[in-house]
Amino acid sequence: MKILVTGAAGYVGRAVVNDLLAHGEQVVAVVHEHEPDLPDGVERRHADLTDHAAVSAAVRGTDGVCHLAGLARARLGSRPPTRYHAVNVTGTAHLLDAMAAETERTGRPAGLVLASTGSVYGRPARVPVDEATPRDPLHAYAASKAAAEDLIARQAATGVLGATTLRIFNAAGASAGRADRGLTRIIPRAVAVAAATRPTSPLEINGDGTAVRDFVHVRDVAAAFTRALRANSPGRHAVYNLGAHPASVRDLVASVERLTGNPVPLRHLPAVAQEARVLIADTTAIRTALGWAPTTQGLDDLVRDQWRTARRAEATP
Template sequence: MPDVDAVIHLAAAARVRESFVDPLAYYETNVGGTLNLLKALEGQRFLLASTGTVYRPSDAPLTEESVREPTSPYAASKAAAEDLVAWAARSGQVGSTTLRLFNVAGGGDTDTTRVITRAVACAAGTVPGMEVYGDGTAVRDFVHVRDVATAFVVALEACEVGTSSVYNVGCTPASVRDVLDAVAAVTGRAVDVSWKPAVPGEVPSLRADASRLRALGWEPRSSALKEIVRDQWLASAPAPGRGPSR
């Protein structure tokens, strides 16, 4: 691709639980696909969408220097792709920037395996209910898809051929119960929840320290939890009479 100035690589298989069922497919897509793309490049800037799940879980906010310890085939495949693009940059073939995305939401996502998407769909009546494993206190870091798009622009402007950088992209820590409360407040509807036993090994907290990206000038503007939920509700185009409460 000689006429391409930069590539933002978003394509991936990205369901954690599914990756345990078919790990080879996840490596084939997430590592093999990245390798094939890099083979087509020479002298361009390359931005990889990775994941905050590459880190070893910690009660403290995670920095880019935190230990990587993937706990799923999905996360392991993304960590391998990260290494691949970093080595390609070190060789001078490309410039690489990896953005470790935490929980992206708010743009009309249709994947109801994700907590905000599922909860909003339940409130809209388009799915029958929601299963929560554990007591709902598990905390994740959420960020609006608009703010993620801005992060890619900021990171791309700082990327140079022959260099390799990593940035966390996260903004708003919230528990599952916080999400359920926000959905009820925005939609005026309670979410029908079936409480299930906690999944062994489920990570209790995964929060991002995005100071490094903020130092480049990134400022999230749409990632308050209620705003993420509201935009998902509006983008889901509920039937008449199901609009958000004011």
């Protein structure tokens, strides 16, 4: 199959591209403003999600879509809610329009896999959360992802495509020799502090470090995309959580210090009221339906992978 990957230049997008290639799929990467370093054999098509015509052209001739492009969450309040809606919701609508047109042209409903987020659950009353847990998005990013999920579900119900939403909790680790470079995420940020790449800057954390999050290796996330894409069927929209290793911020810092042998100085900021104290995924559904399971044993595996890969990258001339 020829699979279109939006957000192919991103951290998770690159891992998805690599997994699809490893499973024999042809990959078409949607790129925006720059030419990313992607594997040989990957076709590149330029499109902005907010450009309906460009998205339509990018989709033409493809058999399925892994949709990872979008405006990611940054510091709360740093971007207007309308911008999240324009990119993550209207952009998804453009993609669905293009896929519907392609289905009408070929007579073959395609499959779509959406990268959503565990933050759509907000502050759940009980954990771990399963897919039936009511959503309660507390900020614009989560609300835009929830709206995109709903739009895809309604489109799938018409029979023009089959779709899966993957609610990713916290992707981490490295893929194809590339560590996570996103210093907005806590594992690469903690490893960077331990590596003394920012020696005068402590690791800033919100609250006392007891907040618990669920971490999953980026390669396992990518494997879930390939499995979900192949399991899609027209008229159906499936939703699955993706998590693997719950850990507190304190646990994470202790892991980084133990594995690197270096201290991670901390600076405590006020806790963010719009964040859950504990957010853990119940992954029973994806394990049962798709046979997916994490390949890592615990948080240390993710931290060790980030540390070793980042260090190799620094040593490479």
